[in-house]
Amino acid sequence: MKLQEKHENILKLIRSNKQFPKILAELLPEGEQVPTKMGTKKIIPALAKTDVSFQLLLTHSDDKVRQLCRARISAKSWPTWIQRVQKLKAQAKVMKHHGQ
Secondary structure (H helix, E strand, O other), rough: OOOOHHHHHHHHHHHHHOHHHHOOOOOOOOOOOOOOEEEEOEEEEEOOOOOHHHHOOOOOOOOHHHHHHHHHHHHHHHHHHHHHHHHHHHHHHHHHHHOO
């Protein structure tokens, strides 16, 4: 498997709402659980960057837990940053075309 494919597979796991809680649960010390919240119909993992319990994991005593949670935030927000950059590039191109 090429490095790019490995990178993409890791990103998919970190972004996955099904796989990430399993990975996190394996890293958490015994007795600790993946944080949860009430979803629309059932209890779900509280893994959004705005969830207070997820934010607390960013200060967890275990460095691996902190790094994994930071990786999730980065992986989930990366597509948004790419879109912003593409919009800025398009705006710059239009401004250049119009001589501004």
